[in-house]
Each structure stands twice: as structure tokens, then as C-alpha cells.
Amino acid sequence: MPPSTVDTRTRIMDEAQALILDRGYSATSVGAIVEQADLTKGAFFHHFDAKADLARALVERWAEHDLAHLDAALARSDRLARDPVQRLLVFVGLLEEAWEGLTEPYAGCLFVSYVAEAGLFDEGTHAVIRDTLLRWRTEVHGLLQAAADAGPPSVEVDLEATADLLVVAFEGSFVVSRALGEADLVARQIRQYRTYLEGLFGG
Amino acid sequence: MPPSTVDTRTRIMDEAQALILDRGYSATSVGAIVEQADLTKGAFFHHFDAKADLARALVERWAEHDLAHLDAALARSDRLARDPVQRLLVFVGLLEEAWEGLTEPYAGCLFVSYVAEAGLFDEGTHAVIRDTLLRWRTEVHGLLQAAADAGPPSVEVDLEATADLLVVAFEGSFVVSRALGEADLVARQIRQYRTYLEGLFGG
DNA sequence: CGCTACATACCGACCGGTTGGTATGTCCTC
DNA sequence: GAGGACATACCAACCGGTCGGTATGTAGCG
Structure with missing residues (x-):
């Protein structure tokens, strides 16, 4: 080679x-x-070919890794738990686990970087980000719906927005974590999300 | 004038x-x-004096408006409700209200822009952002603590992280809202946060 | 094997245009 | 006529991108 x-x-x-x-x-x-x-x-x-070509390649690679991460957590939680509620909680727990023990370099997210300079990128590049976030929405919503079908949540809740909250918590954590210089903030916020779900579906 | x-x-x-x-x-x-x-x-x-001077002036103005927004919601919720739990929920409700009806231009946040290009700014500029976020943490944590003192939450929870989740939900919403082109996402996420608090303290 | 033909990987000088910033001038107001 | 509020003209550095060239394959063929 x-x-x-x-x-x-x-x-x-x-x-x-x-x-x-x-x-x-x-x-x-x-x-x-x-x-x-x-x-x-x-x-x-x-x-x-151009700098924009690099930008596209980078976001595609990032999205690929991101979705691989999602699929892995999905598959593992599928194997680890049979009950839909447990499956949901294990899924979030696995994500939390992946962000624990992070110390030195506060997490950054290429999506955040691109969105902050959104005006510079073409539709194709934006589409990569959009599709990736929508995959998260779809999959998490699926887990939530399955849990809700097994037993309705303690209060009426917008399940799609609940699904989005996971992604929102991630992206928001990246921003705030960097702004405050607190590396453990990401994992702590994902844990908050899990607590929320436990309250909804009864841990 | x-x-x-x-x-x-x-x-x-x-x-x-x-x-x-x-x-x-x-x-x-x-x-x-x-x-x-x-x-x-x-x-x-x-x-x-320089472009960096503009950057500093902009972030200071943004922080000022942001904190004015915070103080206003704090004062109004203080007037509107006596019970600590109600005060907390009204506070979040007011914020949610402020972001409702947003349609055309998806929200942006100068803090997100600056954090995404963090390496370009000096310590003073970063300090403005940090101090502003810490004010939110302090104030929201105060509301949460008061509510918890009046009656412990339904499950044990990290109140500081719960306070941070509000800011995280805001910043994350700004990012995801722009990425997806969904203007109502911010208000929906703040509503999720309120639902979480209702579950914790009993709405 | 040796020769040709072509591809890949990379260098470094260079181009036009843009950058943040400066120096100077002009106008208007007190 | 002094000083603030701008405009004009300009600069050195840097920007993304091009181009001619070289070194190192690698495949085909006799």
C-alpha cells in the first residue's frame, strides 16, 4: 500500500x-x-478542489462518526434490555457513560461550528447536518414512543420535543461546557435528561 | 440629543x-x-480602535440585554407568585412566553458565535460570557433551592445541573433551531424544561 | 529485463483580491 | 478656530487558488 x-x-x-x-x-x-x-x-x-471541498468532507466524516455512535448505543441498549422503558434508559445511560471521565479538552462539535457560520456553507453541507439531527430525532422518538406504548408517561408530553431535547442538551452542553471551561458538564446534563425520562416513565 | x-x-x-x-x-x-x-x-x-474593540462592545451589550431579560423575568415571577414552586414555574413560563410566536428568523445567539470561534477572543471577552452564564446558574439555582426547601423534589437531583439545564436548553435550541430551520423549537424546548420541573416539584 | 507511457503525490513561486489598519483631509458645529 | 464626525486614499500582510515542475511509482510491452 x-x-x-x-x-x-x-x-x-x-x-x-x-x-x-x-x-x-x-x-x-x-x-x-x-x-x-x-x-x-x-x-x-x-x-x-477548494476549501469548501474540505468543509464538506469534514462534516460528512463527522456525521458518519456521530451516526455510528448513535447506532452503536441503539444496538447495545437493544441487547441489554428487553423492556421498552429500560431500553430507553439504558440507551441514554450509555451515552452518558461515553461522556464521563472527560477532563482536559472541553468538547467541541463541528455542527456547532458550522451553524455559527451558517452563511458560509452551501445547501448540501447544511443538509448533512440536518439529516444527522433528524436521524437522532427519529430514533429517540421511536424509543420514547415504544416506552409510552408500554405505559403512558406520568404527564402528557410532546414526545417529539422530548426526543429533540436529547440533541439540544448535547449541543447546548458543548457550548456551555466550553464557555465555562467545565469538562464534566456534558455528562451531567445527559444525566439530567435521564432523570427527566425516569420521572416520565418511572425508573 | x-x-x-x-x-x-x-x-x-x-x-x-x-x-x-x-x-x-x-x-x-x-x-x-x-x-x-x-x-x-x-x-x-x-x-x-480595532475590530476586537467592536467584538468586545457587542458581547457586552448582548450580555447586558440578556441579564436585563433575566432580571425582568425574575422580578415578574416574584410579583406574580408567592409559593416558591409556583414562582419557579412562572419564571420559566415567562421565558417560554418570550420565545413563543417566533417564526421567520431562527434565533441566533452571539455567545454561540463567539464560543464557536473561541480561539480568536481575549480573556476579557470570554469573561463576559462566562460571568453572564454564571449569573443564570446562580439565579435559577436560587429558585430551585427555594422550591426544594419548600418541599423536596420527587427524586434526588443535582440542583446545580438542573439550573444549568435551562441555559443549556437555550443555547442548544439556538443551534438546533437554526440547523433544522424550525423557529418554534426554542419555545418547545423551554416548555420541556418546565414539564421536567413540574415532575420534580409537582405542578 | 529495459523502455515507454502515464498517474499520483507533492513542492513552492506566484496571482489577483481582500484583510485590518493608518494617515490625511474635509465639513459641520459649537 | 477648535474639535468631533466622518470620507478618501492608501498600505503591508494575508487570503484562496493556480501553475509549472519534480520525484516516485506502476502498468504494458518487446
């Missing part, structure tokens, strides 16, 4: 992502990216 | 804020700002 191609492209993407998470897309020049990756502009534009 | 000075400065800030909310701080050039405000660079640098 040629040691170069894939490696270099990935390295560019990794360095670019780190820079974008820190200072945003627009402030991340391709000059800075290639310097960080110890390359030249020639190398960059060999692998990407 | 002199019609010029304050007006021009405010106009610069307004246009700059609108642009930053749309495409971020870095991608908002002072050239674009003065063009939007129908001015020239001379005018801009007459009112601001």
Missing part, C-alpha cells in the same frame, strides 16, 4: 478539524492547515 | 451583529460592516 495518499488526506482533515473547532472555519486558513500538517498548499489542493 | 455619534456607533454595532450572527465573527469584515451601514472605514475606526 502506498503510505502517502490516504494518510496525507486524513492528516489534513485532522489538523483542519482541530483548528476549526478552536477558531472556526473562516479563521482557519489553508495556509495554517498545511503548516500544522507540515505540508504545502500544493499538497492541499491536490487532495481538495 | 445629538443625532450623530451614538446613532452611528449603534448602527455599526447593529449591522455587525446581524452579520456575525449569520456568518460568524471572522468572516464578517469591517468592509462588509460599513457597507451594510452605508458608511466608510474612516467612520468605523473613528468609533472603534
